[in-house]
Amino acid sequence: MTVRIYDSRSQQLTDFAPVHPGRASLYVCGPTVQSGPHIGHVRSALAYDVWRRWLEHRGYRTELVRNVTDIDDKVLANATDDESWFALAYRVEREFSEAYRAVGVLPPTYEPRATGSIPEMIELIEQLIERGHAYPAADGSADVYFDVRSWPEYGALTRQSVDDMEDAADADPRGKRDPRDFALWKARKDDEPASASWSSPWGAGRPGWHIECSAMSRKFLGDSFDIHGGGIDLRFPHHENELTQSSAAGLGFASVWSHNGAVTVNGTKMSKSLGNSIFAHEMVETVRPIVVRYFLLTPHYRSVIDVRVVDGELENGSLAEAASAFERIEDFLERADAAAAVEAGELPEAFAAAMDDDLSTPQAVAVLHETVRAGNAALASDDLPTATAAAASVLAMLRVLGLDPADPIWAAPAGGAEADALAALVESLIAERAEARSHRDFARADGIRNSLVTAGIELEDGKDATTWSIA
Structure with missing residues (x-):
């Protein structure tokens, strides 16, 4: 029984070897709460929800931290005279929480907001300056940058050389030694509200995006933890910069880097900037939330999911197939339970082996359907013991995947x-x-x-x- 996980840094499968025996610690990059959640956000949260459930099933005491970036250029840009930046951030955060809950994503162990860890971010920046890896801008603006040339391993996560990288676009380059240096602390601008800045040794301002996650993961999980997760689009620059600044500060940081695949629309990257986002509520309104969960977790978490849109409307083809497939599972359980009360049993070995193998849900779901087919055949031949055993295994698999139809979370539509x-x-x-x-x-x-x-x-x-x- 060895759980294996793909490490994006080494680009190979590795045995899960926790920092602390018997415990599993995960840090997952959560949303920047500038606008509502699209289905890519939900897919990412769901992927690590399934990881968490499986590690807990394997006996690990699991802590999952998923942050909320509630202060950022985009949050400030989307604020209005009628809705302050912090009111916007809080409203959108609740939209994300509801979207996660709608598809059965368990609440994280901790869900820190960036604005709640400003002192820890300042402390980490000070350490980087002391170690010679960061510097305040020479123009006295209160900007602080990480000196990428000071860290020879910069680019290790994405296997790039510094000279091949694009300039860091997260701050005005006026005070940078190198255009690729990224912001650790951003001086307050004249047009920004006073409530969006904090005092620091360098002057009033706010943290850069990358330092936020390094500080929050350290605060809640310690200097070293097991898995750092997030969407594939975060590998560069966000995760590369996280790894660099944390390592330069002397932290062990994450043992494994895990990235879930993207959700595309008609083969094109889905993003708010392209205006082709499919928002979470659109998919939940198309089919039942439990079917959305089944649809999103059936492909391997590292694979791309392509959603089709025709004439601006979400095409129902793949979702309809998912709904039919899941209804077959529910129908079998109902008929088996009518014949004899069903209690969750043991997981089939093939299912467990698939889940241990980098969370191979396509193979695991295949075992689920094979068991349903065998159970239906047993019911058809009046072989009640075999049918009951199959139903017990099916229920056990569904519970591990967060797909038990009897779970109270699926009893009624979300919200209202x-x-x-x-x-x-x-x-x-x-x-x-x-x-x-x-x-x-x-x-x-x-x-x-x-x-x-x-x-x-x-x-x-x-x-x-x-x-x-x-x-």
């Missing part, structure tokens, strides 16, 4: 118009209260809280955010 309206209203008031507090208008902030309490809504102010619940 009334719930969505309530959430939007409360979140708007929470954002308004936060803005009032930032301007020290505590009377207004207390008035909003009192109004919500009167309406039966309780607020809880945490370190990183305010959460609400119905009293």
Whole structure:
């Protein structure tokens, strides 16, 4: 029983050997909450949800950290006079959480926001400066950059030489020694709100994107952890820069780099910039959420999933096939359970072997359907013991994959118009209260809280955010 995983850095399968025996630690790059989730975001979260479930099944005590990038150029750019950057970030974060929940993605062990770890980011930048790998801009702007020429292994993850790389486009190059140097700290600009900057030894500003994940993974998982995951599009520059700055700071960082494949539309990369994104709610509205999960996890997590769109509408072909396939599984379980109560049994060896082999879900799902066919044949011949055993194995496989139709999460559609309206209203008031507090208008902030309490809504102010619940 050895779990094997493909390491993007070495470009080969490797035995999973955790830093701490009996435990598994994963850090997965979560969303930049600038706008709503598309199906590529959901596919990535789902891939590491299945990894987590399998590692837990194999007996590992598993911690999964998935961050939220709630401060970024794009978040600031998408803010409006009517919706501040932090209100936008919080609203979109909830959209992501709902999209993940809709397809059965378990909540991460920790889900830190970047804005909650600013001190740790500053500390890490200071270490890099002390070690000679980073420098404040000479123009006194408060920008701080990583010196890529100071680290000979820069490019190790994507196997590029520095001279072949494109210039780093994450900051104004005015204070850079090399155009490929990337931003660790970005000075506040005159047109940016004061609430979007923090004090630092170099001046007011905010962290660069890459330093955020290095600091948060260290904060929640330690200097060394097992798996760093994310979409294939993050390999460069984000993950390359993470690896470089963390290694240069003397951290062990990730033992394995794992990347899930992209989702394309009609063979073209799906991205917000191209305007061809298929948003999560569109797919969930086309077929049942459990079928979306089945559709997304059946291909290997490192493969490309191509979704077809005709005349601007999501084509139902592949999704319809997935729906039919999953209905055959459900139909068998219902008929088997009607004959004799079904309890989850043992996993077939072939299923477990496929999952141990870099989470080979196509082979695992093939075993699932083979077992369903064998169970149907047994029912047809009135061989109840064989049919019951097959159903027990099918249920065990479905539970490991997060596809048990009896799981309460699939009992009703996600959300609903009334719930969505309530959430939007409360979140708007929470954002308004936060803005009032930032301007020290505590009377207004207390008035909003009192109004919500009167309406039966309780607020809880945490370190990183305010959460609400119905009293």
